[in-house]
Amino acid sequence: MSEVVQYRKIIHIDMDAFYASVEQLDNPDLRGKPLAVGGSEMRGVVSAASYEARKFGVRSAMSGVQAKRYCPELLFVPPRFDRYKEISSKIRKIFLEYTDLVEPLSLDEAYLDVTVNKMNNPSASLIAQEIRRKIYEEVGLTASAGISVNKFVAKIASDYNKPNGQKTVNPDEVEAFLEKLDIKKFYGVGKVTTEKMYQLGIFSGFDLKQKSLEFLEKHFSNSGNYYYQICRGIHNSQVKPNRTIKSIGAERTFFENLSSEVFLEDKIISIANELEKRLQKSKIAGKTITLKLKYSDFSLQTRSKTLPYYISDKNLIIDIAKELLYQERLKNSVRLLGLSLNNLNNQEKKTSEPIQKSISVQLQFDFKEK
Known part of the structure; x- marks a missing residue:
């Protein structure tokens, strides 16, 4: 008698153009118009773009100047993170109606393990449909979803039918789905x-699958094993409701470029104040302080220092940040300054898991649309 293969059912929910959609939800005058959150036509970087703006090539992380060049009619609005967090909390509550195994990746996306769920629904696809419908009815925003046997495939699938769509990759379709996928x-x-x-x-x-583990480890070092497994649909990472924070930071983009360390010192103080608040809220301290500099030509530079003890006090952060600032001369005028703390005291020792040559399994379930 052959053994029945049993699979996990994982859903990846990704809100559609979340920041921009929230702004359009709250301000009807912005609906249907090309919109960028963050930056401006003179300064800063686009944090998010509406789908109307994306048609012109506007993307997140693009400079406001370039975005305006692509789309002359582009409207800019400042981000309202408190509002985004408020909406995100409402969406999270909807997720928790179906399962406690919810792993947020950011304010606008999360993994859900619904292998065993509170609705006793055997169809992962139907659960995803219901969650998306509920988000739209209760919050007023659309979401897309990917459904499959693991987090890796589910995340890729959620991008397939955006916006306001979903894609299911059934267990017997995983390898063929990945073989046809562009490596990027x-x-x-x-x-x-x-x-x-x-x-x-x-x-x-498919091309990636033809390469041996030895070849991939030779050219991609430790990542070679990861690439070897994912192209075969092997990804055993579990949905973890309490994700460990690895870094906490704060940064500022300036209205005018700053060309002197003296001017940057004042900015360090205000950024360190904000960083201290975030550390206190999370009840976390760290050993490694990193100073981030983005120059007027958009090149990035980081300078770090690791201490033999944990810190969270703003005065210590300021002292070390200033030391890093004067570590070497500025390459150019500075448009953005950031401070972050990592090597945190919340890091847990991770047990190494053996390499598995088959998809991790738990329960058999129905992926099919009904």
């Missing part, structure tokens, strides 16, 4: 790695 769409494969893979003749999941 693999979660965890960034721009630099994509270019390197292209140079090695790896353009799709």
Whole structure:
């Protein structure tokens, strides 16, 4: 008698253009118009863009100047993070109606493990549909979803039918789905790695699957094993409701570029004040302080120092940040300054898991749309 393979059912929910959609929800005059949250046509960086703006090529992390060049009719609004957190909390409550296994990735996306769920619904696809419908009815925003046997495939799938759609990748479809996928769409494969893979003749999941573990470890070091597994649909990371914070930071983009360390000292003080508040709220301290500088040409530089003890006091943070500031001369005028603390005292020792050559399994369930 053959053994029945049993799978987990994972949903990845991703809100559609979340920040921009919240602004359009609260201000009807902005609906249907190209909108950018953050930045301005003179300064700053776009934090989020509405779908109307994306049609013109406007994207997050793009400078306001470039965004305005792409879309002359683009409207800019300042971010309202308190409002985004308020909406995010309402969405989180909806998730928890279905399962306690909810792992937020940010304010606008989360993983849900609904293998065993509070509704006793055997269909992961129907649960995702119901959650999306509830979000729209109770919050007024649309969401997209990906459903599959693990977090990796579910996250990729959630991007397939955006906005306001979903895609299910059934257990017997996982490998074929990944084989056809452009390598740049693999979660965890960034721009630099994509270019390197292209140079090695790896353009799709199928191409990646043809490479041996030894080849991938040779060219991608420790990440080689990760790439070897994901192209085969192997990703055993569990949905973790309490994700460990690895870094806490704060930063400021200036209205005018600053070209002197003396002017930056004042900014360090205000940023350190904000960082201290965030550390106190999270009840966390850290050993490594990093100073982040973004220059007028958009190049980035970081300078770090690790202490033999944990700190969270703003005065100590300020002293070390100033030390890092004067560590070397500025390369150019500065448009953004940031401070972050990592190597935190909340880090738990992780047990290493053996490499598995098959998809992690728990329960059999129905993926099919009904």
